Amino acid sequence: MTAMLDPTLPAEYEDLRKAVEAFAREEVAPVIGDYYERHAFPYPIVAAMGRMGLFGLPFPSEYGGMDGDYFALCIALEELARVDSSVAITLEAGVSLGSMPVYRFGTDEQKEYWLTDLCKGERLAAFGLTEPGGGSDAGAVNTRAGNVGDSWVINGSKSFITNSGTDITSLITVMAVTARDDDGRAELSCVLVPSGTPGLTVEPGYSKVGWCASDTHGLVFDNCRVPQENLLGERGRGYAQFLRTLDEGRIAIAALATGLAQGCVDECVRYVKERSAFGHKIGEYQAIQFKIADMEARAHSSRLAWRHAAGLLLAGKPFKKEAAIAKLAASEAAMASAREAAQIFGGYGFMNEFPVGRFYRDAKILEIGEGTSEVQRLLIARSLNLV
Structure with missing residues (x-):
């Protein structure tokens, strides 16, 4: 018996593909060049993507999502990038790097508090991993999060963080060293840092070769204090x-x-x-x-x-x-x-x-x-x- 693989998308995916294709062609293509030249973040386009439900594609409806999956998100990303990658990376980073860690590893309270606005595209989240001396050695984290009383106190810096400095950024997940063993090996954990937290400085946006209509900044943490309950998932599992x-x-x-x-x-x-x-x-x-x-x-x-x-x-x-x-x-x-x-x-x-x-x-x-x-x-x- 010969097995046949049907490359045709199921109807729900094809309908999504067509909708995003039309949006990219009719709403993004005519205006994105101007944003790109000005190195300006396209807030109206992002808002329209939010109204379409694109930021909530892989999340359940209980958090304001679309009850879709990761395949649906990727369908949308491909169609957006056929016209412009700045818009596509804003969605990619906002969902897979921003919202997804909260959904995958967060407590019920964290998911209920953060995901609703993120799924609507009314707010954006970022993932603070890369550091000035890190690059491909992603595990070479020097940012520290110390357990002081009922708080985490964070010190260090991050580089090249997408969606970290927009007017609608609400959350940055920060990878930090929370302890070291006797041999000096780092215990890495993730901590949720709300935008505007004292001690968090968003550096000026980079002058980039490409993705010029997306948002990318360095971050500095100087005794940045957040509650202990902002730990994302299990300590040491970062x-x-x-x-x-x-x-x-x-x-x-x-x-x-x-x-x-x-x-x-x-x-x-x-x-x-x-x-x-x-x-x-x-x-x-x-x-x-x-x-x-x-x-x-x-x-x-x-x-x-x-x-x-x-x-x-x-x-x-x-x-x-x-x-x-x-x-x-x-x-x-x-x-x-x-x-x-x-x-x-x-x-x-x-x-x-x-x-x-x-x-x-x-x-x-x-x-x-x-x-x-x-x-x-x-x-x-x-x-x-x-x-």
């Missing part, structure tokens, strides 16, 4: 919590990267039908056709990879290797396709007014954020038991 968070987030980034790769195809197909050179539409030339064919193949393969990883996640099966494969394949596909799209557009591809110029600037971070390509290769190699 490392395991962020590993789970990053594994899921890699699937989401793979979906986002797939959207960028597909957006390159969309833009190039339109352009080559309009642009003429040497008496012919440039789409008639085989050199151009082959470039776009390769771009389409990369987007298709990336889509299969992230959907496979997401399917394993939803089925409750191990997915770490598949998430790493999807993230590696999709991010490198996005970078390669953005480079080729800029080449097809020629001089116009070097202009920010054209989407492919933004795509080119946005693609590189996909090979770095939420685990570099080198880290993904390391994870894949380890899974093969080579030594």
Whole structure:
């Protein structure tokens, strides 16, 4: 008997895909270039995404969510990134890095208090992991959270934290050292820090190569005091919590990267039908056709990879290797396709007014954020038991 895999999306996912596709095309595409050029956060777009329920997609209705799942979130991310990655990463970070740790590891009281506004998109949450001296060594945490009386007192700094400094940011989950054993090994825990807490300083936004309409800041904690009940999950389980968070987030980034790769195809197909050179539409030339064919193949393969990883996640099966494969394949596909799209557009591809110029600037971070390509290769190699 031959097993057949049906690649067609079930109706509820396809309806979501179409709705987000239309939103991205009609509401995001006409205005996002201006936000990008001004390095301005697109509050009206984020509010509209909230009204659509996108920030609540994978959460239950008891917290204001849509009773969906992580696959639905990734569908939305891919469609948004076909038009703009700043908007897509705002959703990705707000859900998979911001709200999801509270949902996965929080107490009933924490979930009830924080998730309702987060699911509506009326507030945003951030995850404070990376530090100035950390990078790929995500476990090299120097930020400290000391247990003083009935409080945690936090000191240290974080870097490159998405959604940490908007006017609607309400919460930052902070990874910190809460103790050390006799051998100096760190006990890592996560602590919830509300925005505006005394001792928390949000540094000026970064001047970034890409994702220029998203919010990214460094954070400084100087005797920042929060109640003991702001501990997220079990003390000492912070490392395991962020590993789970990053594994899921890699699937989401793979979906986002797939959207960028597909957006390159969309833009190039339109352009080559309009642009003429040497008496012919440039789409008639085989050199151009082959470039776009390769771009389409990369987007298709990336889509299969992230959907496979997401399917394993939803089925409750191990997915770490598949998430790493999807993230590696999709991010490198996005970078390669953005480079080729800029080449097809020629001089116009070097202009920010054209989407492919933004795509080119946005693609590189996909090979770095939420685990570099080198880290993904390391994870894949380890899974093969080579030594």
